[in-house]
């Protein structure tokens with residue numbers, strides 16, 4: 058927030074710092090990196106996701122994991138932007154149990170890579186038995202390797218049921234520590250149960266199917282800001298890689314302080330992500 | 345709050361009204377999603393709080409057991425009910 062609290066002549070001319078904790082940069086242009094850095098982005102984190110089509114072989118996933126751990130961090134580095142990634146097989150692709158298990162078996166060889174933060178985004182898509190089975194195997198893998206977990210909750214009418222199934226599974230797993238798990242894409246009907254169970258919650262600013270900046274700020278006002286991050290989940294769909302910094306305007310319009318903006322957009326994601334020693338962005342006051 | 349928020353939200357409410365008119369003109373108003381939208385809209389004026397949460401809940405699948413197999417299709421935004429009960433139009 059760069060000394061924004063000072064007021065006086067510089068009031069309103071705030072420089073902002075923020076983390077994009079969930080962006081699918083492989084599907085974005087280099088212009089987006091430039092815009093994010095210009096807006097104050099200090100790090101971008103990229104969960105593994107669905108490519109828009111079902112991949113046909115484990116070799117396709119191996120190439121994707123190399124893209125997330127080699128090529129994409131190098132592309133971001135051209136803009137001095139630290140790039141981190143999360144690895145998994147997306148729930149949309151877990152109906153084929155044979156392929157899913159082949160992919161699960163090759164994840165450990167990538168976990169030691171310097172930009173890998175944990176296992177994600179795992180979760181459910183249409184709330185099926187096979188999806189649940191593969192989710193559980195991902196959770197086992199994360200626990201065995203002491204990894205952070207990023208969970209995707211299903212879309213639209215499936216979100217409520219899926220969130221409940223995910224919470225039941227995570228609460229029933231002896232090795233899961235809720236403070237090391239973030240459950241993403243919460244909305245008004247799922248956020249409170251996620252927080253009550255001790256997990257972190259992610260609010261996604263995504264047109265039509267998820268939350269808007271005003272609704273996100275409503276949830277922060279109602280549920281508190283302690284264990285919540287905001288993300289754009291920008292991908293190949295209609296989405297906005299600057300949705301997180303734009304939400305700061307909604308906070309300021311309502312009279313929230315620069316400290317509130319900095320806590321939600323920067324210090325919260327840093328606090329969660331720093332549980333992985335490879336995440337080196339620190340929350341000291343901006344110079 | 346009202347100064348800033350009213351006009352954009354007014355526009356969205358008129359979009360809802362125009363959509364409900366349009367699906368009637370096109371004779372698709374009995375699609376389960378249109379019916380769900382009308383039921384959800386009624387919650388706006390029932391005088392009770394947490395409207396956003398309650399509308400999201402009303403549009404949700406209320407069942408609790410995982411499905412045996414995936415339909416292979418994307419979510420539609422409203423719960424179709426048991427497979428035989430779903431009536432879908434273009």
Ligand SMILES: [Zn+2]
Nearest residue numbers: 104106178290
């Ligand atoms: Zn995502």
